[in-house]
Every structure is written in C-alpha cells, then in structure tokens.
Amino acid sequence: MVVVMAPGATDEDIARVVERVEAVGGEAFVSKGLTRTIIGLVGDIDSFHHLNLRTLAGVADVHRISDPYKLVSRQHHPDRSTVWVDGVPIGPQTFTFMAGPCAVESSEQTLEAAQMAKAAGATILRGGAFKPRTSPYAFQGLGVRGLEILAEVGAATGLPIVTEVVDARDVAVVAEHADMLQIGTRNAQNFGLLQAAGDAGKPVLLKRGFSSTIEEWLMAAEYVAQRGNLDIVLCERGIRTFEPATRNTLDISAVPVVQAASHLPIIVDPSHAAGRRELVVPLSRAAIGVGADGIIVDVHPHPEDALCDGPQALLGSDLRELAAAVRTMPGLLGRADASRLTKVLA
Ligand code: PEP
Ligand code: MN
Numbered sequence: 001m002v003v004v005m006a007p008g009a010t011d012e013d014i015a016r017v018v019e020r021v022e023a024v025g026g027e028a029f030v031s032k033g034l035t036r037t038i039i040g041l042v043g044d045i046d047s048f049h050h051l052n053l054r055t056l057a058g059v060a061d062v063h064r065i066s067d068p069y070k071l072v073s074r075q076h077h078p079d080r081s082t083v084w085v086d087g088v089p090i091g092p093q094t095f096t097f098m099a100g101p102c103a104v105e106s107s108e109q110t111l112e113a114a115q116m117a118k119a120a121g122a123t124i125l126r127g128g129a130f131k132p133r134t135s136p137y138a139f140q141g142l143g144v145r146g147l148e149i150l151a152e153v154g155a156a157t158g159l160p161i162v163t164e165v166v167d168a169r170d171v172a173v174v175a176e177h178a179d180m181l182q183i184g185t186r187n188a189q190n191f192g193l194l195q196a197a198g199d200a201g202k203p204v205l206l207k208r209g210f211s212s213t214i215e216e217w218l219m220a221a222e223y224v225a226q227r228g229n230l231d232i233v234l235c236e237r238g239i240r241t242f243e244p245a246t247r248n249t250l251d252i253s254a255v256p257v258v259q260a261a262s263h264l265p266i267i268v269d270p271s272h273a274a275g276r277r278e279l280v281v282p283l284s285r286a287a288i289g290v291g292a293d294g295i296i297v298d299v300h301p302h303p304e305d306a307l308c309d310g311p312q313a314l315l316g317s318d319l320r321e322l323a324a325a326v327r328t329m330p331g332l333l334g335r336a337d338a339s340r341l342t343k344v345l346a
Contacts, residue, residue: 001048003028003039006060013058014039020051036060067261069218071225072232077263083203083231086160086179088123089338090233090265095330096294096338098162098267100126102309103139104146107153112301114157116315120323123339124180125150125159126296130166131308132186139307147177154179162205162296168196175200185210185237185272188220198227205296207235207269214254218262234258234266235296238273247275247312250283255290267294271312277303280314281321288329294338297322 003017017039018028026043041048045066054062067073074080082091090096099117104110104127114125129146131139142149147163154161160179165171166187174181180203187193188209197204204224208217221232236255238248250273258266270283284295300306300313314322330337 001041001045002063002065003041003053003059004061004063005037005039005058007035009037009058009060013056016056017053017059020053020056021048024048024051067218068215069222069262071230072218072221072262072264074261074263079263080259081230081263081265083233083265085124085162085203088160090267090294092265092293093336094293094338095288095326095335096124096267097122097326098124098126098294098296099299099314101128101300101306102271102298102313103128103131103307104142104149104163105139105307107149109301110149110153111156113299114153114159116299116301116319118157118159120299120319121326121337121339123159124296125154125157125161126163126182126298127153127161128164128308130164130170130174132164132166132184133308144173147174151177165193165197168193171196171200175202178202180205180233183207183220188212188217191220191223194220194223195227198224198229201229203231203233204229205233205235205267207237208239208251208254210238210240210248212239214257214261218258221262221264230264232264233293234262234264235269236266236273236292237269246273246279248273250274250286252283252286252290255287255292259291265293267296268292269296271296271298271309271314275309275312277312277314277318280312281318281325284322285325285329288325288333291333295326 021028024047029040080092082089099122101113131141150161162180163178164182164184165174181197182205185207238250241249268287270280298313303310303313
C-alpha cells in the first residue's frame with residue numbers, strides 16, 4: 001500500500017501516518033520528493049484498512065498495490081488450475097463443452113436435450129431445476145423434481161451435471177443431485193449463498209454478475225474459496241451495457257484479463273450473453289479463439305415450446321456447426337478435447 005501526502009503536508013502529518021502504521025505492526029518507508037512525500041507501507045494490509053489513513057491531515061490518497069483477493073489470485077498461485085467435475089477436466093490444457101436445456105421441463109425434454117448435447121460432443125450436462133426468473137409469474141423450474149430428472153438423465157447418458165442453486169436453503173439438496181453447483185448472475189454477490197456453496201463440497205460454477213466488475217467477480221469467488229473450496233470455475237455470460245441489440249454484451253476481453261489475474265479456469269456462456277440463436281456459434285468461436293477453457297450453451301429439442309429462453313437454444317444445423325467448431329478449433333490452439341482426456345485418464 002502507498003500513501004501519497006498532499007503537497008502542503010507537514011512533518012507532523014507524515015510522522016502521524018508512520019506512527020499509526022507502526023502501532024499495528026507495520027513498517028512505513030518515507031520518500032520525500034521535491035513537492036510530495038510518498039510513504040510505502042509493508043505489513044498486514046487488512047490492519048492498514050482499519051486505520052482510515054485517508055482521513056488523516058495531509059494525506060492526499062491511499063493506493064492498494066496488491067490484489068484485494070488472495071486465494072483466487074495468480075499472485076499467490078502462479079500456475080493456472082484445473083477443476084475436475086466427476087472426472088471431466090476444466091482448465092488450461094483442455095477445452096470443455098457443456099450443453100443442455102436452460103430449464104428442466106420434463107424427463108423427455110431433458111433426455112432429448114442431453115442426447116443432443118452428447119451427440120454434439122458435450123461432456124457436462126447443464127439444466128436448471130431452480131430458475132431465477134425476473135418475473136415471479138414466469139416458470140420457476142421444477143425444483144427438487146427437476147433435480148431428480150437431471151440425476152436420472154445424467155446417469156442414463158453418463159454426463160456429469162451442473163445446475164443452479166438460487167437459495168442457501170437449497171444447497172444441500174442440489175449438492176446431493178448435482179456434480180457442480182452453479183451460482184447465477186443475479187446471485188453473484190449473494191454472499192451467504194456463495195459461502196453455503198463453498199461449504200457444499202462440490203465444484204462451483206460462478207457466473208459473472210451482469211453489473212459486476214472483474215474485481216467484484218473475483219471477490220465473489222474469494223467468498224467460496226475462503227470456505228476451503230478452490231474448485232471454482234468462472235463463467236463470463238455478458239454484462240449489462242447501453243447496447244440493446246443483444247440480451248447482454250459479451251465481455252470477451254474478460255477471459256484473458258481474468259486468466260492473468262486469477263488461476264481459476266474461465267468459460268464463456270454465449271447463449272445467455274447473446275440471447276439469440278444465430279449469435280451463439282460466432283461467439284463460441286470467439287471464446288475458443290480468445291483462450292477460454294470451455295463454453296456452456298443452451299440446447300432444446302423444441303425451442304418454440306421452451307418454457308425458458310427458447311430464442312437462444314440451439315438445435316439442428318446450428319448445433320452441428322458448433323460441434324464442428326468445438327472439435328476442430330481448440331486443437332489449433334494446443335488444447336486437448338476434454339472428452340478424449342477423460343477417456344485417457346479413465
Ligand atoms: C442459466 O444459465 O440458466 C442462467 C440463468 O444464467 P445467468 O445466471 O447467466 O443468467
Ligand atoms: Mn436461461
């Protein structure tokens with residue numbers, strides 16, 4: 001941390017800062033310039049925060065130099081991590097394709113969607129049993145019955161399952177049925193839920209809040225990590241901007257920015273970013289090209305009848321085109337296909 005003194009700061013002002021820092025066990029290194037004095041602080045940054053140094057006479061500004069997050073930071077963990085979801089890797093060596101319906105609507109629809117996902121090369125099945133809907137009148141998901149359907153379809157197809165948990169009270173039942181817990185964009189800063197998910201003993205897929213900065217997103221991940229769970233995968237799913245042409249604006253640059261700042265894997269959700277089927281394949285190609293560790297996409301056997309997010313669900317030729325991109329492009333960038341790696345390791 002660095003304290004920048006105002007040009008008119010007196011020697012007493014400087015001494016007061018040094019005294020306060022030393023009182024909490026820190027060290028203060030004073031460098032006097034021609035017009036300004038700068039004080040470098042070494043020690044426990046959290047104890048410095050409590051000193052409210054900005055409020056002291058003569059202090060112009062206080063800057064933090066190290067990352068505010070620790071456990072998820074690359075400063076503390078230089079090698080990028082791989083997270084395993086029931087034997088399927090998500091990390092820097094591979095490209096992981098996850099697909100499934102936005103919502104679990106019935107056994108038949110979920111099984112059909114899972115078969116479509118698997119045929120296209122997906123190795124993890126997505127699907128919402130608890131749906132966080134903007135309107136309380138919209139379909140809220142099948143709840144625990146939806147989890148049972150997912151577990152049955154996962155067993156039938158051999159695909160591990162990722163599904164969303166929207167309430168801390170449901171974490172245990174979701175963890176009982178799922179291989180990975182998803183925290184959605186609307187709950188990205190629900191700190192109690194993040195902590196409960198961190199305690200559940202399952203990998204966590206943490207979506208970016210639609211108005212979260214990258215730092216806020218990584219701080220949310222820190223809440224999960226602090227509970228002793230570092231099996232966290234981040235998911236860029238678009239943010240809210242002034243542009244109404246797409247449902248959200250996919251912040252593709254978040255991928256390399258996050259990879260530089262954090263050791264956690266990061267995937268992209270082009271379906272919820274775009275909200276439109278015809279954009280999912282081009283945005284998936286962009287995700288592969290930018291170096292994402294995977295993608296998660298919506299598929300549905302009958303999008304016209306979907307109870308949730310039909311306009312963005314893939315099927316038919318779009319899904320075949322996506323499958324071809326996922327088969328061919330990651331290899332050009334030196335990544336192995338996660339399904340092949342799974343088989344080699346099995
Ligand atoms: C979802 O993946 O089903 C979902 C609701 O996503 P998001 O939280 O990104 O909107
Ligand atoms: Mn959805």
